[in-house]
Amino acid sequence: MADVDIAIIGGGLNGASVARDAAGRGLRVALFEQNDLGSGGTAAAPHLMHGNFIDLERGNALRVRAALAERDIALRIAPHLVRPARFVLPVHSEERPPAMLRGGLFVYSLLAARSPLPRSEVLDLTIDEAGHSLKRSLGLALAYSDCTVDETRLVVLNAADAAARGAAIRTGARCVWAERSGTWRLAVVNRGRRETVTARALVNASGAWARQVAETVLHLPAVQASFVKVSQIVVRRMFDGDNVYVLQNDDRRMVYAIPYHRDFTLIGTSERSFAGDPAMASASADDIAYLCAAASRYFRVRIEGADVMHAMAGCDATGHRNGIVKRDRKSGKAPLLTMIGGATTTARRRAEIALAQLASFFELPPSRTASEPLPGGDFGWDTFGDQVDTARQRWTFLSERHAQRLIASYGTRIERILGAAKSMDDLGPRFGDDLTGVEVRYLMTEEFARFADDIVWRRSKLGLTMSRQDREALETFMATA
Numbered sequence: 001m002a003d004v005d006i007a008i009i010g011g012g013l014n015g016a017s018v019a020r021d022a023a024g025r026g027l028r029v030a031l032f033e034q035n036d037l038g039s040g041g042t043a044a045a046p047h048l049m050h051g052n053f054i055d056l057e058r059g060n061a062l063r064v065r066a067a068l069a070e071r072d073i074a075l076r077i078a079p080h081l082v083r084p085a086r087f088v089l090p091v092h093s094e095e096r097p098p099a100m101l102r103g104g105l106f107v108y109s110l111l112a113a114r115s116p117l118p119r120s121e122v123l124d125l126t127i128d129e130a131g132h133s134l135k136r137s138l139g140l141a142l143a144y145s146d147c148t149v150d151e152t153r154l155v156v157l158n159a160a161d162a163a164a165r166g167a168a169i170r171t172g173a174r175c176v177w178a179e180r181s182g183t184w185r186l187a188v189v190n191r192g193r194r195e196t197v198t199a200r201a202l203v204n205a206s207g208a209w210a211r212q213v214a215e216t217v218l219h220l221p222a223v224q225a226s227f228v229k230v231s232q233i234v235v236r237r238m239f240d241g242d243n244v245y246v247l248q249n250d251d252r253r254m255v256y257a258i259p260y261h262r263d264f265t266l267i268g269t270s271e272r273s274f275a276g277d278p279a280m281a282s283a284s285a286d287d288i289a290y291l292c293a294a295a296s297r298y299f300r301v302r303i304e305g306a307d308v309m310h311a312m313a314g315c316d317a318t319g320h321r322n323g324i325v326k327r328d329r330k331s332g333k334a335p336l337l338t339m340i341g342g343a344t345t346t347a348r349r350r351a352e353i354a355l356a357q358l359a360s361f362f363e364l365p366p367s368r369t370a371s372e373p374l375p376g377g378d379f380g381w382d383t384f385g386d387q388v389d390t391a392r393q394r395w396t397f398l399s400e401r402h403a404q405r406l407i408a409s410y411g412t413r414i415e416r417i418l419g420a421a422k423s424m425d426d427l428g429p430r431f432g433d434d435l436t437g438v439e440v441r442y443l444m445t446e447e448f449a450r451f452a453d454d455i456v457w458r459r460s461k462l463g464l465t466m467s468r469q470d471r472e473a474l475e476t477f478m479a480t481a
Ligand SMILES: Cc1cc2nc3c(=O)[nH]c(=O)nc-3n(C[C@H](O)[C@H](O)[C@H](O)COP(=O)(O)OP(=O)(O)OC[C@H]3O[C@@H](n4cnc5c(N)ncnc54)[C@H](O)[C@@H]3O)c2cc1C
Pocket: 009, 010, 011, 012, 013, 014, 015, 032, 033, 034, 035, 036, 037, 038, 039, 040, 041, 042, 043, 044, 045, 046, 048, 151, 173, 174, 175, 176, 205, 206, 207, 208, 209, 213, 217, 229, 230, 313, 314, 315, 316, 317, 339, 340, 341, 342, 343, 344, 345, 347
């Protein structure tokens, strides 16, 4: 008998979503990620969990409707990570005609008619607070509801939930070779040790590495997919309030300016063709200049390269917002599923579609990923503020800011981190702003963190405010914890 039913190569959003769904349906799952969970392309995705309003321009109303439905599911199952926001799109006739945008918004609102989020409206930027940080020449804006998400935490919580349902999640585990017969036999270099695992089915969810994995690991023809490099920048907060700004750029692309981890603004995205090693993708001076110019066109504060505190880049599949989910049917041989790309918002649904392709192979009960919350997500999406207040009543030493961060990251699992603590001193050593020893230990035991970067860039974005000394102290603590 094979060691597991499904082996998954790749711990990005696609791999982790399949792992959660499959483990939840009783399959024995092993996921192998060569670095850290969410450290591939997913780390550079732009924090949006949305219907993608501008997709209507391309005539994709059905896809927008499906994404809006998935967005609302995500809000219910992960109300800590997925947060509703007012998206503000300044209207001006240099780009799309205002009447066209209003028509689009009318359709978007119809497609979101069942959503519990506030309805769309037209804003007068000369009086609405959304206009305070924008240039005076902008008169009107359309405002609609959508959501933001922390993608890397979404990956980690999918993996944690899969593990809670019996999946083996291996980070630092690179799949180097595979042989296919009635089962798959995989060689994995796991933290320097080589091990062999057998699986009844294999999922190649290695993102921009999928071609390379197909050719060099699976010894199969290269996967037909092309990739673009997507970049984003982080600057000091450019505006007050929680609005997400949707900026029409002069190349017809939309650039988003998103409130980011309390004191920052995330600006994305720029796209460029890219053919090299995905691990080497980085934001170029041109990418940074493009994003600074797009934001400076709208905001009163001008930004330039020197203002950029952090930049991310990753590779995303082009032309496949639905993603590629393909089963290779070789008679008599163990099945292979390839999953590439697709929107963040629909990753949960994509995992269902992927597993449906294995329905003739495994007996599968229905998926429950749409109704069961992710770890810590067992509270109502509109009670986020109540969760913060309750936490501050229980742990009276928490500042509002600290409690907000902990609820946004862990939801009701805050209990497992803070437990019986009575003061900050009970939380162990402090690293930088408000990261403490108990949180670090929780991340190491429950969320697969091994190194400081796993914590400060993927399980949080505290790297934006931590000093080098803080990070070194954290690395030392983790090495001995
Ligand atoms: C840069 C970027 C921008 C995006 N922008 C948007 C957007 O604007 N809107 C939207 O809705 N969606 C967007 N998406 C899509 C969305 O985020 C994807 O659904 C998600 O990123 C899926 O990524 P993945 O799991 O396929 O790939 P990845 O996150 O790249 O994961 C693949 C993993 O496989 C691992 N791996 C590779 N080879 C091996 C091996 N041999 N052994 C073990 N592990 C291996 C890699 O280390 C990597 O972590 C974007 C995605 C990217 C990458």
